[in-house]
Amino acid sequence: MAQKMAITLNVNGTGHDILVEPRKTLSDALRGDCGLTGTNVGCEHGVCGACTVLLDGVPVRSCLMFAVQAQGGELRTVEGLAAAPANGGKLHALQQAFIDNHALQCGFCTSGFLMLAAGTLEQQPDIDDASLREVLSSNLCRCTGYQNILRAVRQVRDAGNGGAR
Ligand code: FES
Ligand code: FES
Numbered sequence: 133m134a135q136k137m138a139i140t141l142n143v144n145g146t147g148h149d150i151l152v153e154p155r156k157t158l159s160d161a162l163r164g165d166c167g168l169t170g171t172n173v174g175c176e177h178g179v180c181g182a183c184t185v186l187l188d189g190v191p192v193r194s195c196l197m198f199a200v201q202a203q204g205g206e207l208r209t210v211e212g213l214a215a216a217p218a219n220g221g222k223l224h225a226l227q228q229a230f231i232d233n234h235a236l237q238c239g240f241c242t243s244g245f246l247m248l249a250a251g252t253l254e255q256q257p258d259i260d261d262a263s264l265r266e267v268l269s270s271n272l273c274r275c276t277g278y279q280n281i282l283r284a285v286r287q288v289r290d291a292g293n294g295g296a297r
Contacts, residue, residue, distance in 0.1 A: 134153045134154055134155060135153075136151040136152060136153055137151070137152060137153075137154055137200060138150075138151055139151075139152060139199060139200055139203050140203065141161065141162070141166060141199065141202055141203070141207060142204075142205065142206055142207060143162065143166055143168060143207045143208070143209060143211075143212070144168075144207070144208055144209060144211055144212030145212070148165070148166040150165040150166065150199070151165075152165060152199045152200065154198065154200055155198065156198065156199050156200075157176075157194065157195050157196075157197065157198060157199065158185070158192075158194040158195075158197040158198065158199045158201070158202050158207075159171055159173050159176075159183040159194035159195045160173075160199070161199035162185070162194060162199075162207075162209060165199075168209050168211050170209055170210040170211045170243050171183055171184075171185055171194060171209050171210065171243055171244075172240055172241070172243055172244065173195055174240065174241075174272075175195070176195045177195065177196075178193050178195060178196045179272070180241070180244070180271065180272040181193060181241070181244045181245075181248060181270055181271030181272060182240060182241050182243070182244040182271070182272075183195045183244060184243075184244040184245075184247045184248045184271065185207055185208060185209050185247055186207065186208040186209075186247055186250065186251045187202060187205045187206070187207055188205050188206055189206075189208075189251060189254060189255065190251060190255075191247060191248045191251040191252065208247070208250075209243070209247070210242075210243035210246055210247060213226070213227055213246060213247075213250065214227060224246075224250070225288045225291065225293045226246050226249050226250055226253075226284070226285065226288050227246060229284040229285070229287045229288045230242065230245075230246065230281070230284045232284070232287075233280045233281075233283045233284040233287065234277075234280050235277060235280040235281045235283070235284040236275075236277065237273075237275035237277050238274070238275050240274065240275075241271060241272065241273045241274070241275075244271050245268070245271050245273070245281055248267065248268065248270070248271055249268070249284075249285045249288070252264070252267050252285075253285070253288060253289055257289065257292065258289070259289060261286065264282065264285060264286065264289070265282060268281060268282060268285065
């Protein structure tokens with residue numbers, strides 16, 4: 133067994149000091165070592181996007197990265213979207229829009245879609261419909277709720293509050 137490495141992952145503004153084997157994926161470290169199980173793992177080989185998190189604002193597939201590669205970066209996961217309970221717990225605009233537009237069924241893909249959409253709207257707040265459809269097509273929803281997901285993200289884009297709660 134490879135020797136474990138001591139690393140710090142900065143997730144949602146909090147430092148997590150963890151011991152991981154060099155081959156441990158970021159998704160496994162987030163879930164198993166940081167206790168942040170909102171990031172789901174589906175295919176484990178970069179196809180489904182369920183494991184999407186933001187690294188320095190960019191959506192990445194956390195099953196395709198090693199945890200050690202994320203050292204020094206700012207990670208954001210679905211747990212960081214809503215305000216902290218102490219600050220009122222208000223949902224992120226995307227979370228509210230997903231609820232309002234019935235954009236989730238089983239919910240397995242939802243955290244990945246939320247992080248993909250959050251990163252996209254923060255970088256491209258005026259993204260056009262065709263490009264948005266193209267971006268969202270990179271994640272899979274086994275329940276096939278794509279139209280409602282698209283509707284929810286468009287609603288947030290049109291309200292101009294992609295990064296807001
Ligand atoms: S679990 Fe990472 S892309 Fe499917
Ligand atoms: S809501 Fe079930 S996989 Fe997308």
